[in-house]
Amino acid sequence: MTRPARTTASTCCYCGVGCGVLIEHDGERILGVAGDSSHPANLGRLCSKGTTLHLTGDLDARALHPELRLGKGLPRSRVAWDSALDHAAGVFAETLRQHGPESVAFYVSGQLLTEDYYAFNKLARALVGTNNLDSNSRLCMSSAVVGYKRSLGADAPPCCYEDIEQTDCLLIAGSNMAYAHPVLFRRLEEARARRPQMKVVVVDPRRTDTCELADLHLQILPGSDVALFHGLLHLLLRDGHVDRGFIASHTEGFDALEALVQDYTPEQVAERCGIDVRDLFACAQMIGGAASFLSLWCMGLNQSTAGSAKNSALINLHLATGQIGRVGAGPFSLTGQPNAMGGRETGSLSNLLPGHREVADPAHRAEVAAYWGVPAVPAQPGLSAIELFEAVHDGRIKALWIVCTNPAQSLPDQQRVHQALAACPFVVVQEAFATTETCRHADLLLPAASWGEKQGTVTNSERRISRVRQAIPAPGEARPDWAIACDFARRLERHLRPGAPSLFDFQTPQALFEEYKALTAGRDLDYSGLDYARIDVHGPQQWPFPTGAATGTARLYADGQFPTPSGRARFIADAYVPPRELPDTRYPLTLNTGRLRDHWHGMSRTGTAARLFGHVEQALLGLHPATIAQRGLVEGDLVRVRSRRAALVLPVQADPSLRPEQAFVPMHWGDRFLKGLGINALTLPALDPLSQQPELKHAGIEVERADLPWHFFALAEGRVQARLEAVRPMFEGFDYASFSLAGRDRAALVIRAARQDAPGSEWLEMIDRLLDLADGPVLTYDDPRRAVGKRVRVEQGRLLSLRLAGETAARDWLKQLWQDGTLDPALRPWLLAPLSEAPRAMTAPAGKTLCNCMDISQARVCAGIAAGLDLEGLKRELGCGTQCGSCIPEIRRLIARQPVDA
Ligand SMILES: Nc1nc2c(c(=O)[nH]1)N[C@H]1C(S)=C(S)[C@@H](COP(=O)(O)OP(=O)(O)OC[C@H]3O[C@@H](n4cnc5c(=O)[nH]c(N)nc54)[C@H](O)[C@@H]3O)O[C@H]1N2
Ligand SMILES: Nc1nc2c(c(=O)[nH]1)N[C@H]1C(S)=C(S)[C@@H](COP(=O)(O)OP(=O)(O)OC[C@H]3O[C@@H](n4cnc5c(=O)[nH]c(N)nc54)[C@H](O)[C@@H]3O)O[C@H]1N2
Numbered sequence: 057m058t059r060p061a062r063t064t065a066s067t068c069c070y071c072g073v074g075c076g077v078l079i080e081h082d083g084e085r086i087l088g089v090a091g092d093s094s095h096p097a098n099l100g101r102l103c104s105k106g107t108t109l110h111l112t113g114d115l116d117a118r119a120l121h122p123e124l125r126l127g128k129g130l131p132r133s134r135v136a137w138d139s140a141l142d143h144a145a146g147v148f149a150e151t152l153r154q155h156g157p158e159s160v161a162f163y164v165s166g167q168l169l170t171e172d173y174y175a176f177n178k179l180a181r182a183l184v185g186t187n188n189l190d191s192n193s194r195l196c197m198s199s200a201v202v203g204y205k206r207s208l209g210a211d212a213p214p215c216c217y218e219d220i221e222q223t224d225c226l227l228i229a230g231s232n233m234a235y236a237h238p239v240l241f242r243r244l245e246e247a248r249a250r251r252p253q254m255k256v257v258v259v260d261p262r263r264t265d266t267c268e269l270a271d272l273h274l275q276i277l278p279g280s281d282v283a284l285f286h287g288l289l290h291l292l293l294r295d296g297h298v299d300r301g302f303i304a305s306h307t308e309g310f311d312a313l314e315a316l317v318q319d320y321t322p323e324q325v326a327e328r329c330g331i332d333v334r335d336l337f338a339c340a341q342m343i344g345g346a347a348s349f350l351s352l353w354c355m356g357l358n359q360s361t362a363g364s365a366k367n368s369a370l371i372n373l374h375l376a377t378g379q380i381g382r383v384g385a386g387p388f389s390l391t392g393q394p395n396a397m398g399g400r401e402t403g404s405l406s407n408l409l410p411g412h413r414e415v416a417d418p419a420h421r422a423e424v425a426a427y428w429g430v431p432a433v434p435a436q437p438g439l440s441a442i443e444l445f446e447a448v449h450d451g452r453i454k455a456l457w458i459v460c461t462n463p464a465q466s467l468p469d470q471q472r473v474h475q476a477l478a479a480c481p482f483v484v485v486q487e488a489f490a491t492t493e494t495c496r497h498a499d500l501l502l503p504a505a506s507w508g509e510k511q512g513t514v515t516n517s518e519r520r521i522s523r524v525r526q527a528i529p530a531p532g533e534a535r536p537d538w539a540i541a542c543d544f545a546r547r548l549e550r551h552l553r554p555g556a557p558s559l560f561d562f563q564t565p566q567a568l569f570e571e572y573k574a575l576t577a578g579r580d581l582d583y584s585g586l587d588y589a590r591i592d593v594h595g596p597q598q599w600p601f602p603t604g605a606a607t608g609t610a611r612l613y614a615d616g617q618f619p620t621p622s623g624r625a626r627f628i629a630d631a632y633v634p635p636r637e638l639p640d641t642r643y644p645l646t647l648n649t650g651r652l653r654d655h656w657h658g659m660s661r662t663g664t665a666a667r668l669f670g671h672v673e674q675a676l677l678g679l680h681p682a683t684i685a686q687r688g689l690v691e692g693d694l695v696r697v698r699s700r701r702a703a704l705v706l707p708v709q710a711d712p713s714l715r716p717e718q719a720f721v722p723m724h725w726g727d728r729f730l731k732g733l734g735i736n737a738l739t740l741p742a743l744d745p746l747s748q749q750p751e752l753k754h755a756g757i758e759v760e761r762a763d764l765p766w767h768f769f770a771l772a773e774g775r776v777q778a779r780l781e782a783v784r785p786m787f788e789g790f791d792y793a794s795f796s797l798a799g800r801d802r803a804a805l806v807i808r809a810a811r812q813d814a815p816g817s818e819w820l821e822m823i824d825r826l827l828d829l830a831d832g833p834v835l836t837y838d839d840p841r842r843a844v845g846k847r848v849r850v851e852q853g854r855l856l857s858l859r860l861a862g863e864t865a866a867r868d869w870l871k872q873l874w875q876d877g878t879l880d881p882a883l884r885p886w887l888l889a890p891l892s893e894a895p896r897a898m899t900a901p902a903g904k905t906l907c908n909c910m911d912i913s914q915a916r917v918c919a920g921i922a923a924g925l926d927l928e929g930l931k932r933e934l935g936c937g938t939q940c941g942s943c944i945p946e947i948r949r950l951i952a953r954q955p956v957d958a
């Protein structure tokens with residue numbers, strides 16, 4: 057029986073743009089999504105990830121029941137919630153009794169809702185008595201937090217999204233918003249079309265799709281932003297483009313900065329940044345001559361050992377020119393995760409307390425303790441993410457609770473992270489997807505409700521608080537994060553505060569919100585005047601929203617008053633410091649890492665939707681064509697990438713958008729999808745001294761050809777998640793093994809692997825069983841002398857699975873035949889033949905999918921361009937780019953044939 061379709065308005069669970077989505081469902085299953093045209097962040101738009109939300113979340117990948125392991129090395133088995141949480145409370149209580157509050161820690165996430173965050177925060181500080189609560193925002197926003205606080209006095213992005221549309225000069229530094237904040241990029245594209253006089257500068261070592269809108273791209277050397285920003289200030293001063301009146305009335309510390317930037321002469325800066333000095337002049341001219349100047353930035357500034365300095369050096373430019381607190385002006389940090397802002401507000405970093413308070417401030421601690429009715433919140437500073445895992449590694453942390461983050465994929469220096477987790481006496485992982493690398497290490501796995509299944513609030517990049525609403529029940533026994541935290545806390549209270557009234561008597565997320573919001577009263581972010589009902593009736597609101605307010609606040613600091621003791625903003629005079637791993641003879645290349653358009657972090661969710669692999673199917677090491685040639689490589693070769701920490705084998709890809717001394721790998725592949733602990737096996741745990749944010753963007757590497765003559769390729773349709781779980785352990789003996797999905801309405805698992813010699817026949821027999829190739833209608837070919845063996849399963853005129861061992865040249869053709877559906881019977885005899893003998897009639901592989909919504913391949917777009925179509929023509933004829941628009945920057949790039957090979 058089909059139920060009537062219903063719609064629930066909620067918020068997208070991916071990026072910090074915070075788009076409103078309408079979830080279409082029947083009360084049991086989510087059937088579709090649409091952009092919410094009444095939501096001020098997106099006004100109806102969604103990007104390629106947002107529009108495919110309903111296709112993600114394969115139940116085979118979900119955590120459905122609590123599971124407990126009673127000893128290291130033993131398998132986990134299913135337990136009831138009661139015993140799971142009683143057990144956890146017992147272990148935590150015993151650990152606290154024996155080793156004190158510094159022996160336990162919580163590692164949480166910018167993807168939690170504000171209510172979840174608050175519950176964990178109170179649990180750690182008020183009940184357990186530790187500040188060892190840190191969040192993955194340490195890898196993401198902590199340099200921006202320090203930047204705002206040091207320069208402006210409070211952690212508050214002062215701008216709003218409309219400023220992006222209304223500015224005269226936009227500087228985008230270290231942000232690939234075309235991929236990472238696509239709906240804002242759509243808004244920018246549209247604004248630029250209306251106001252072509254708007255100037256756009258992009259500062260990025262790569263020529264990204266974001267550069268398609270730029271008047272000027274400064275392709276700087278990695279990590280050289282501080283030198284660039286000081287060099288720009290030098291020129292603004294020289295040309296009289298600073299606002300002396302604003303500096304005198306509203307700032308302090310300019311003299312020291314003015315003295316410092318004297319040394320940042322244009323020629324020196326151009327050399328240090330590796331750019332043409334004329335481009336530096338042009339950039340200074342655009343900023344200095346603009347009526348309004350806005351900057352956007354993201355991980356290219358934050359993920360650096362100079363992250364805090366980069367943030368403040370950029371904010372300096374706004375203070376020196378008085379470009380803040382006005383329409384189209386200000387320093388606007390883009391938030392990565394959907395609720396990294398909420399984490400900052402609720403104080404969910406180890407050095408923070410709720411309401412933008414500091415652990416280090418005794419008055420702040422006393423205020424929070426009094427509000428909670430506890431004698432004190434701990435004064436001992438908590439450990440930040442990297443320090444925290446170091447403490448797990450050396451045994452100081454004995455019980456670790458991980459929520460909504462996958463550190464065994466996303467932290468740098470993965471060998472150490474995996475060692476730490478393997479050795480930790482008690483690891484709790486509270487997860488929506490059981491497939492993550494971190495789940496392997498869970499002694500207790502707690503299934504969490506996820507997007508569409510839980511409710512609460514999130515704050516987006518422009519300080520706007522939106523409701524997250526539940527559409528359907530959570531699968532299995534999964535429960536919302538706040539409820540798990542409070543249930544555990546009440547059980548722990550029986551050990552730690554027997555008989556005392558509970559601090560965690562919350563029956564709804566709304567109750568948590570109501571208790572928490574009072575802690576913002578009188579603080580810079582004050583949203584004590586907001587409640588769920590107000591958002592339900594009047595829509596999402598921007599803080600501050602104090603009691604009695606009728607509307608939120610679009611822009612901060614319009615009056616030139618800053619939340620510092622003196623009321624003045626501060627110039628910060630930090631000198632340029634280079635990245636930790638500068639190129640040397642052993643590691644001459646710099647590895648940069650970042651996002652793809654259609655994947656989200658460790659891919660626990662996006663990795664369940666086959667079509668999201670259509671744009672980029674596998675992890676490739678991008679190198680400049682000249683660098684590839686110089687090393688005697690050709691595109692597609694497997695190379696061994698070595699850093700000071702580990703080596704990883706990957707195919708190489710020519711990427712002319714890079715500088716010759718640079719390499720790029722997307723951050724998304726962890727050990728599940730790429731053997732060898734994933735990309736972060738290579739990255740380094742060096743930290744910014746103020747924000748403790750790791751330098752995930754610059755690792756010294758070298759590459760060399762990996763001689764792995766025995767290749768393996770397989771494709772198997774159906775049950776992709778379960779099949780991946782089953783086959784993944786069989787590839788431990790391989791030097792290279794990469795896993796992905798293919799298809800659109802039907803999904804297949806795709807495996808590419810290589811090693812020195814052929815594995816034994818038992819291995820092949822086993823893999824054939826797992827891929828449905830052991831019996832039934834399977835065509836076989838074996839040449840044991842050459843260690844070549846092929847299997848193809850054809851059923852009812854369709855190719856269903858295949859494996860090519862020892863000789864894989866026909867892999868793309870066969871994959872395309874699978875994708876095409878019905879198999880032409882005339883091709884049957886050729887399926888197992890060497891590629892050179894295959895008929896000319898064989899279809900060429902379509903290659904990557906540019907437009908996900910309309911399923912248009914790059915090949916078709918290129919053919920259209922060759923036939924003379926422009927963007928409008930391509931939209932009209934092919935339909936590409938007419939839905940979510942995420943592919944438009946790339947289509948523009950193809951039309952412009954950018955980048956041209958340098
Ligand atoms: N599709 C997608 N979108 C996402 C996410 C995702 O996983 N997938 N994740 C979300 C999250 S949590 C975040 S934090 C954001 C991240 O959003 P972004 O920061 O925009 O994304 P990244 O690709 O990590 O890095 C941005 C750019 O920084 C450049 N860069 C590297 N080093 C330097 C440098 O030294 N200086 C400068 N100026 N630039 C440099 C890189 O070349 C890269 O193009 O994306 C959010 N949105
Ligand atoms: N090399 C390199 N590494 C990086 C970066 C980089 O640019 N380069 N970027 C860094 C940045 S900016 C970030 S933000 C991090 C992100 O790193 P992670 O936080 O590890 O990324 P995710 O894969 O998003 O992890 C979130 C987890 O929460 C789970 N989940 C989803 N919904 C829910 C829910 O409602 N409840 C619970 N309990 N679980 C849920 C998901 O299945 C997923 O496993 O990666 C960092 N690592």
Ligand code: SF4
Nearest residue numbers: 068070071075103106
């Ligand atoms: S831009 Fe895309 S990923 Fe980000 S919130 Fe909007 S729909 Fe979601």
Ligand SMILES: [Mo]
Nearest residue numbers: 195196392393
């Ligand atoms: Mo992030």
